[in-house]
Amino acid sequence: MKRSDLAVYFIMGTENCKENPLSVLEDALKSGITMFQLREKGAKALKGEAYETFALTCQSLCKEYAIPFIINDDVELAIKINADGVHVGQEDKPLAQIREQLKGKIVGVSVHNEEEMKLAVAGGADYVGIGPIYETQSKADAKPAAGVSFLSKARTDYPDFPIVGIGGITTNNALEVLRAGADGVAVISAICQSSNRGQTINQLK
Numbered sequence: 054m055k056r057s058d059l060a061v062y063f064i065m066g067t068e069n070c071k072e073n074p075l076s077v078l079e080d081a082l083k084s085g086i087t088m089f090q091l092r093e094k095g096a097k098a099l100k101g102e103a104y105e106t107f108a109l110t111c112q113s114l115c116k117e118y119a120i121p122f123i124i125n126d127d128v129e130l131a132i133k134i135n136a137d138g139v140h141v142g143q144e145d146k147p148l149a150q151i152r153e154q155l156k157g158k159i160v161g162v163s164v165h166n167e168e169e170m171k172l173a174v175a176g177g178a179d180y181v182g183i184g185p186i187y188e189t190q191s192k193a194d195a196k197p198a199a200g201v202s203f204l205s206k207a208r209t210d211y212p213d214f215p216i217v218g219i220g221g222i223t224t225n226n227a228l229e230v231l232r233a234g235a236d237g238v239a240v241i242s243a244i245c246q247s248s249n250r251g252q253t254i255n256q257l258k
């Protein structure tokens with residue numbers, strides 16, 4: 054994984070789209086996203102066979118565009134379908150165990166403070182997600198918006214570590230996140246709901 058892979062990190066699940074999610078993903082890939090995470094959440098989340106088939110279809114779309122395909126939370130599925138990596142939070146399995154299971158793959162970790170950042174870096178994470186930077190509509194159990202202060206601190210403490218900001222990021226505030234030291238922005242709604250994804254993605258860079 055290159056730090057520039059984090060530039061425009063699109064995250065999506067079926068609950069995030071009114072349109073066909075696969076059409077949204079293909080349009081986003083055509084429009085220049087640099088990384089994709091399948092984050093299947095919510096009451097109507099796909100499960101079992103339907104979830105795996107959907108994940109495989111997303112994976113093959115990403116392969117067509119040579120874009121890294123990451124699965125949120127579900128380490129077992131990521132291993133089973135040979136995804137490019139996983140993203141895990143603080144409540145998931147210990148990082149050491151995930152790192153062992155996914156040698157050579159991308160492991161991203163959500164961090165919210167200096168202690169979590171230190172443990173993620175020491176534990177072999179390939180990148181960290183810091184947020185929510187702004188109020189988010191996409192994560193029901195999100196912590197309060199933290200602004201860019203912790204992201205700036207993390208960048209100062211870890212000048213070369215891959216960091217992506219997440220949470221309520223739009224074309225109107227992405228620059229602030231990048232100026233604070235993020236390598237890129239992770240976005241759900243701003244891309245899912247965009248009427249011109251090429252323009253939106255260019256304005257997130």
Ligand SMILES: Nc1nc(C(F)(F)F)ncc1COP(=O)(O)OP(=O)(O)O
Pocket residue numbers: 062064090092094125126140141142143161162163181182183192217218219239
């Ligand atoms: N999914 C995420 N992706 C990122 C990324 F870095 F990729 F931008 N950062 C943070 C999260 C949030 O991860 P988590 O805290 O486990 O919550 P959830 O499982 O609801 O997503």
Ligand SMILES: [Mg+2]
Pocket residue numbers: 125126140141142145
């Ligand atoms: Mg998670």
